[in-house]
Amino acid sequence: MAEHHFVMEATGIYHEQLATFLTDAGAKVSVVNPAQVKFYAQGLGVRSKNDKKDSVVLARYGSKENPTLWQPEAPEIRTLKALLARFDGIEKDLQREKNRQEKAVISLAPAEVLNSLTDMISLLETEQQRLDKLIEEHINKHDKLRENKTLLESIPAVGKVIATRMLMVIGSRQFDDAHQCAAYLGLVPVQHESGSSVKGRARLSKAGNPIIRAKLYMAAVVAIRYNPDIKAQYQRLTSKGKSKMSALGAAMRKLVQICFGVLKHQKTYQPQTT
DSSP states (O other), X not given: OTTOXXXXXXXXXXXXXXXXXXXXXXXXEEEEOHHHHHHHHHHTTOOSOOHHHHHHHHHHHHXXXXXXXXXXXXXXXXXXXXXXXXXXXXXXXXXXXXXXHHHHHHTTOOHHHHHHHHHHHHHHHHHHHHHHHHHHHHHHTSHHHHHHHHHXXXXXXXXXXXXXXXXXXXXXXXXXXXXXHHHHTTOSEEEEEETTTEEEEEEEOOOSOHHHHHHHHHHHHHXXXXXXXXXXXXXXXXXXXXXXXXXXXXXXXXXXXXXXXXXXXXXXXXXXXX
């Protein structure tokens, strides 16, 4: 199998089992972004889409572009990822039930409905607490995860929530640098310009996980007050006329870069602003 190079598109979680099986068998595997393959196919003049043509395009892409080899996540990262996904799912369900409860109270719903909502909210809150404890126990029983979490929490504005997410993100991918990590999370600005007539404002690409990005936004709001490097950057950008939202986007990006640097160098946070 070592002489074979398999190229497949990332399809949510559905490619992972096959990619892991092939890697364990000794094959070279690349998991590529479907958008990149789509643009590549358009460059070749391929307009229609079916399994046969897709496989030819993927084979040619792998042969010509030599994509990066895929590596499976470490077992402890895979477990952390699954626990966090379940926690976030419960969190969303809990918010939905609370919204329903608010509407039910306003609309004077019968007691049976209100009791049902109360019971479901209590159940979800209990499960959320249980999962939170499982995540903490999982991190604590793996030395490297525990040590890295401590390093991340040395960064002002990075608490347990962001630390666990960044442990998962940085541990699950082989990023070449901090910019690549920020791009993966959808935090790089995307320009929208064409000639002299189209001058759109640059916006975050939002290509990454929206749940993590939302949590990073809240952390950035704290960071512009309490993290010396991010506070200085925010003040510098706003003083130059950048909008507050644009400066907050830069703060989110900077926070990810600091997290990446702390883990890469295995050192606690040291402010660069003097």
